[in-house]
Amino acid sequence: MAPWSLSFVLLLASYAVASNSSATISTVSASAINSSTPVTSSTASLGSTSSMSTANMSTSGVATSVSTTSSMTSYLATETGPLTLPISQYSFTPFPTPTLAPEPPIFPATDPLYPPPVSADPVVVPDFAPAWAAAYTKAISMISNFTIQQKVNITTGVGWANGLCVGNTPPVGDFPGLCLQDSPLGVRDTDFVTSFPAGITTASTWNRALMRARGLAIGQENRMKGVNVALGPMMNMGRIAQGGRNWEGFGADPFLSGEAAYETILGLQAGGVQATAKHYINNEQEWKRTQESSNVDDRTQHEIYAHPFMRSVMAGVSSVMCSYNLVNDTYACNNNKTLNDIMKREFGFQGFIQSDWAATMDSLSPVTGLDMTMPGDVTFSSGTSYFGQNLTDMVMNGTISMQRLDDMATRIISAWYFLHQDEGYPNVTVSSFNFYSPLNREVNAQSDHYLIVREIGAAGTVLLKNEGALPLYKPKSIVLVGSDAAPPVSGPNEYSDQGGDPTGILAMGWGSGTDNFTYLVSPYEAIQARARVDQTSVFWNFNDWNLANAGNSVIDIEAAIVFVNSDSGEGYITVDGNAGDRKNLTAWHQGDELILAVAAQNNNTIVVINSVGPLIIEPWVDHPNVTAIVWANLGGNEAGNSITDILYGAWNPSGKLPYTIAKSPMDYPAQLVTGGTAADILSINYTEGLFIDYRWFDAQNITPRYEFGFGLSYTTFEYSNLAITTILPADYAQMDLVQNWENGGATPIAEGSTTALWLHMPAYKVTFNVKNTGTLYGGEIPQLYIHHPPSAGEPPSVLKGFTNVEVSPGQTTSVSITLSRYDLSIWDVVRQGWAKPGGTITFSVGASSRDFRLSGTVPS
Numbered sequence: 127m128a129p130w131s132l133s134f135v136l137l138l139a140s141y142a143v144a145s146n147s148s149a150t151i152s153t154v155s156a157s158a159i160n161s162s163t164p165v166t167s168s169t170a171s172l173g174s175t176s177s178m179s180t181a182n183m184s185t186s187g188v189a190t191s192v193s194t195t196s197s198m199t200s201y202l203a204t205e206t207g208p209l210t211l212p213i214s215q216y217s218f219t220p221f222p223t224p225t226l227a228p229e230p231p232i233f234p235a236t237d238p239l240y241p242p243p244v245s246a247d248p249v250v251v252p253d254f255a256p257a258w259a260a261a262y263t264k265a266i267s268m269i270s271n272f273t274i275q276q277k278v279n280i281t282t283g284v285g286w287a288n289g290l291c292v293g294n295t296p297p298v299g300d301f302p303g304l305c306l307q308d309s310p311l312g313v314r315d316t317d318f319v320t321s322f323p324a325g326i327t328t329a330s331t332w333n334r335a336l337m338r339a340r341g342l343a344i345g346q347e348n349r350m351k352g353v354n355v356a357l358g359p360m361m362n363m364g365r366i367a368q369g370g371r372n373w374e375g376f377g378a379d380p381f382l383s384g385e386a387a388y389e390t391i392l393g394l395q396a397g398g399v400q401a402t403a404k405h406y407i408n409n410e411q412e413w414k415r416t417q418e419s420s421n422v423d424d425r426t427q428h429e430i431y432a433h434p435f436m437r438s439v440m441a442g443v444s445s446v447m448c449s450y451n452l453v454n455d456t457y458a459c460n461n462n463k464t465l466n467d468i469m470k471r472e473f474g475f476q477g478f479i480q481s482d483w484a485a486t487m488d489s490l491s492p493v494t495g496l497d498m499t500m501p502g503d504v505t506f507s508s509g510t511s512y513f514g515q516n517l518t519d520m521v522m523n524g525t526i527s528m529q530r531l532d533d534m535a536t537r538i539i540s541a542w543y544f545l546h547q548d549e550g551y552p553n554v555t556v557s558s559f560n561f562y563s564p565l566n567r568e569v570n571a572q573s574d575h576y577l578i579v580r581e582i583g584a585a586g587t588v589l590l591k592n593e594g595a596l597p598l599y600k601p602k603s604i605v606l607v608g609s610d611a612a613p614p615v616s617g618p619n620e621y622s623d624q625g626g627d628p629t630g631i632l633a634m635g636w637g638s639g640t641d642n643f644t645y646l647v648s649p650y651e652a653i654q655a656r657a658r659v660d661q662t663s664v665f666w667n668f669n670d671w672n673l674a675n676a677g678n679s680v681i682d683i684e685a686a687i688v689f690v691n692s693d694s695g696e697g698y699i700t701v702d703g704n705a706g707d708r709k710n711l712t713a714w715h716q717g718d719e720l721i722l723a724v725a726a727q728n729n730n731t732i733v734v735i736n737s738v739g740p741l742i743i744e745p746w747v748d749h750p751n752v753t754a755i756v757w758a759n760l761g762g763n764e765a766g767n768s769i770t771d772i773l774y775g776a777w778n779p780s781g782k783l784p785y786t787i788a789k790s791p792m793d794y795p796a797q798l799v800t801g802g803t804a805a806d807i808l809s810i811n812y813t814e815g816l817f818i819d820y821r822w823f824d825a826q827n828i829t830p831r832y833e834f835g836f837g838l839s840y841t842t843f844e845y846s847n848l849a850i851t852t853i854l855p856a857d858y859a860q861m862d863l864v865q866n867w868e869n870g871g872a873t874p875i876a877e878g879s880t881t882a883l884w885l886h887m888p889a890y891k892v893t894f895n896v897k898n899t900g901t902l903y904g905g906e907i908p909q910l911y912i913h914h915p916p917s918a919g920e921p922p923s924v925l926k927g928f929t930n931v932e933v934s935p936g937q938t939t940s941v942s943i944t945l946s947r948y949d950l951s952i953w954d955v956v957r958q959g960w961a962k963p964g965g966t967i968t969f970s971v972g973a974s975s976r977d978f979r980l981s982g983t984v985p986s
């Protein structure tokens with residue numbers, strides 16, 4: 127039972143067809159770097175001596191005619207040793223062309239401010255190509271008279287802490303420059319903004335409308351504060367359960383993460399801000415994040431880690447942030463394969479790639495696809511830059527082609543036009559490095575977004591166990607045990623970037639993925655207010671450390687609610703020995719012992735958990751006195767209200783786990799890699815390949831405690847009447863590619879081949895019924911898993927669809943989940959394309975990755 131109507135989230139920006147631009151896309155012939163001429167330089171002479179000269183750079187007197195041939199030959203030093211850059215292998219095409227003319231209503235030409243309306247079963251594939259083309263035309267015209275230095279200035283941040291935002295580019299001509307600001311859950315480092323539930327909570331809703339609504343609200347707050355580029359969403363995969371930043375992202379399945387990224391970006395950009403898909407790619411742990419090489423095979427890269435980024439490109443994302451780590455021994459921001467070949471060529475990405483903060487490692491990174499260096503300096507406040515004067519010099523001496531520089535500047539300015547930020551965009555009113563600046567309070571951006579926060583907090587809570595304890599019904603007495611029930615002792619922002627041992631409710635993790643709480647509702651405040659309605663006696667004991675006292679405080683109370691948490695964050699802050707990543711998977715503050723102490727004295731012990739990720743809960747999960755377990759994730763500033771809505775049944779739980787909760791840490795397929803010296807590059811070999819999270823448990827026959835996709839309700843659902851129909855494609859230009867795929871052919875090696883609209887158009891429609899067989903109104907998340915034939919080498923089950931329904935008691939509703947050809951494809955390494963595996967593909971529909979209710983066969 128939703129406390130508020132869902133309708134407000136459906137009142138999202140309505141679909142509008144962008145004017146079909148007649149602009150043609152300029153094509154520039156393959157540049158001089160597309161030659162076999164070896165390019166040379168040495169990093170030792172780059173960047174380290176030239177001072178940054180972006181902000182006040184002179185705009186005149188620069189030669190515009192440059193030689194594009196260079197005969198110098200040597201090696202480029204990288205942190206992993208000398209590597210030759212495979213520049214000549216990539217045919218540089220500066221302005222990707224759209225893959226297909228729009229085919230309404232399947233591929234409507236879409237302006238990012240007016241995305242298609244959200245749907246629980248999306249069938250529309252928006253085509254942003256015309257909007258990009260129009261933006262490119264304007265950008266090309268704007269930079270046509272710019273000097274080399276001006277173009278370089280567009281690509282080079284002004285240096286750490288040299289502007290109002292965490293990243294800033296300077297004004298150049300009529301281009302006002304950009305404000306780039308964290309975080310994925312709200313506007314960081316300012317005031318009068320909302321703290322939304324974290325990504326992991328949002329993913330746990332499995333509800334596209336809520337994902338979109340959250341994105342839109344965050345986008346609106348960014349716009350009101352004058353932020354041009356929001357540094358989110360974050361879509362790393364949660365490969366390691368201890369991964370410090372997993373909570374910023376959307377869980378351990380690429381499909382779920384991809385849908386959350388897609389909806390979040392459509393929402394953010396409908397709000398007016400440019401979104402950033404980060405951290406590209408394989409940034410899966412914090413320990414030595416700048417000195418680890420994630421070694422990943424090509425198929426795993428495509429099917430698992432790159433997928434959410436591909437969905438981001440399909441959502442028209444403006445920017446992509448390359449990550450700190452190395453990928454297969456080359457830095458991610460200097461990686462021709464991941465930047466040029468996968469992101470720009472296969473995905474046809476038309477926006478710009480920015481570095482993570484100080485993740486640029488080389489002045490030649492533009493050649494491998496990097497478009498902007500952030501925050502601009504080599505290391506924070508070094509006063510030097512790999513771009514800036516170095517880039518100017520390299521363009522002037524022909525090492526980097528003018529076409530590439532034009533392309534970089536064009537991409538950045540196009541993204542700004544693409545979001546219409548040239549049309550009266552608000553001034554920046556955040557002051558990141560001075561919280562007390564009045565600027566931070568000049569604009570109140572909060573609106574009524576607390577409603578969305580509260581709803582997502584409840585919808586993103588997962589009920590794991592319930593033996594009749596919940597919902598609470600007029601209890602005579604309750605006791606709240608544990609500091610996680612309380613307001614933080616020194617206020618909601620007791621630590622900078624939330625980077626400290628929590629003394630109260632944990633509502634977000636720590637690091638750059640945070641914002642400042644304008645306020646924070648604790649469970650103690652919310653539950654006490656709700657309990658007054660029933661005149662319930664309310665007691666509490668927030669001391670985690672005195673177990674005897676905790677036990678005694680719950681004797682003879684009708685319900686004992688124990689609150690525990692587990693925190694993690696970004697590696698630049700270490701909390702209680704957790705250097706970003708979690709050092710173990712147990713609850714903080716001896717949470718296990720606290721629960722056992724309470725359960726020993728009270729036979730109605732309800733456990734509420736605020737956690738950044740999975741915990742091992744074996745010590746108490748089966749304790750007969752533990753009557754309910756509520757997995758509340760990280761709720762943002764309404765956390766206490768959301769938990770109260772669940773406990774009292776104002777919201778019937780519908781959340782599902784976005785990862786597996788194992789019985790033992792060693793059951794997970796991959797572990798944190800630690801160790802190494804200051805000089806080492808750690809090798810992290812992704813030997814589990816496609817088998818992350820539930821895919822591993824299924825393949826290895828390991829029984830988890832709670833499987834991926836699991837979550838209970840206060841009611842029950844029955845599934846029936848499964849059918850699958852083929853959706854015949856309309857006869858249009860790319861029919862031959864459809865036919866080729868049907869016949870087992872792989873997608874062609876071409877620009878935009880992976881995001882080609884024909885590949886993602888609806889191909890099969892699965893329908894079935896869901897009946898509410900209980901007594902309470904409630905929501906269910908039906909999930910669809912594909913089972914490929916064994917010869918395909920895929921995990922036993924892979925999530926390829928989900929939807930959300932709300933049903934009244936006794937009622938039945940008809941449900942559909944649409945599949946595309948892409949959804950059935952696997953990445954063929956030899957042919958370098960997506961192809962349908964030979965053999966019979968079957969599927970199951972059900973309530974979790976292990977609770978299949980119906981199954982069928984995909985028509986061949």
Ligand code: BGC
Pocket residue numbers: 292308357404482483638
């Ligand atoms: C983080 C990014 C963040 C950036 C700017 C980096 O340390 O990895 O996620 O956007 O800082 O604050």
